[in-house]
Amino acid sequence: FARCYETAGITDMDRIQITPGYGLWTAGIGFQAGAERLGAMVIPMGPGNTEKQLTMMQDMKSTVLCSTSSYALLLAEEIEKRGIKGNIHLRKGVIGSERWGDKMRSYIAEKLGIELYDIYGLTEIYGPGIGINCRYNTGMHYWDDYIYVEIVDPVTGKVLPDGEMGEIVITTLVKEGAPLIRYRTHDLSRIIPGECECGRKYPRLGTIMGRTDDMVKIKGVNVFPAQIEEILKEFPELSSEYQIRISHLEGKDTMRIYVETNGTVDFQKLASDVATTVKQRIGFTPLVKVVEIGVLPRSEKKTKRVIDERYD
């Protein structure tokens, strides 16, 4: 993880506020061990208690925020609401463990005025920090002296060439005690071919597009939530938040998509435009409900955006 911080341009002069959880897993402690190795100062907050987070952030003059994307969004909105941006010294954010869209990313970067870095990692494989994007933001460099990565077809298990989307399979190279050989992560991504402009020789993984078990079947069509997110990104009037609910009504599977916008647009027209685009691209018509910004839930941990009610 120390190497991740270095790749993000974080140094021993930084003050790193860690909001992922501490406990019997690798999240908080992984961020912390890396920061200690780097020699930076750590503010080991753990999750939640936004009030205290913001106080510490101001008093300790934190320069780096480590969090999930949902929590970074919540903090950004709180900082704006309270008008305390002038007291905040953040310059970088290291964001992990959740799939997030470009829209949310640029919203948080703009609101907090910071550069954002995505990290990748799994509890089973050294914890967080086995990869991070560099400042060119063209995928996450992963440490191929620690792990060997393959991308496979999730159905057949066949290894796919670089550039093709599939399931990430990892073999650990230096892990002792519980080494893993060809461990199937269920995370979907691709290896980005070629070399990065930054000159680092570490290969790159693309954005995590979801999990092999995220796929839902609606009216016989296979759908990944990431595909819906792609479409929502094309509507600038929508916020980064959305919620997808899948239910079984009157003998049919239906998908309802809740999206947020501000009061200046025609809700009904927007809803029908989104529904039409989903129909054209993916092949079924969802029910789209437009709500005011701030209505959808924000979370201190990972925001649950897809709710399957068919089996409740």
Ligand SMILES: [Zn+2]
């Ligand atoms: Zn690079």
